[in-house]
Amino acid sequence: MKNSFLGKRIKSVKYATYGAYLLLKKEPSIQVQASIGVLVTLAGFYFEITREEWMAQTLAIAMVLGLEGANTAIEAIADFIHPDFHFKIGRIKDLAAGAVFLAAILAVIIGIIIYLPYIQHSF
């Protein structure tokens, strides 16, 4: 079982779960973004958004959290392979942070498209 296909997949899920736990426990940026994800999920229940809106919102949250996790891993690799200041390390970190920023802007746009009509309707 230990080295079987299924055993290896179970191990991978265990490592990935631990990685997700580390991200949520230790990374302030992920904690902020996950908290925003919880808030918009509550807003989704409050405004009773549609199935399609839930799908767009859930995808947006997953995209931001996933990219922030990858950004954190890239920063950790960069710091590990080159702890000192280097122009190229800075560029690599800026690129990874830029990817999160683009996803976050897209998520904000999706949030505006979903919630603006509900907010306008309630006034």
Ligand SMILES: Nc1ncnc2c1ncn2[C@@H]1O[C@H](COP(=O)(O)OP(=O)(O)OP(=O)(O)O)[C@@H](O)[C@H]1O
């Ligand atoms: N070793 C380095 N060499 C050159 N520039 C760096 C280096 N480390 C960080 N920087 C610059 O500082 C910025 C912030 O880097 P840092 O690693 O502190 O990321 P951060 O976004 O503050 O991450 P977090 O808050 O998630 O730890 C980088 O985007 C880069 O421009």
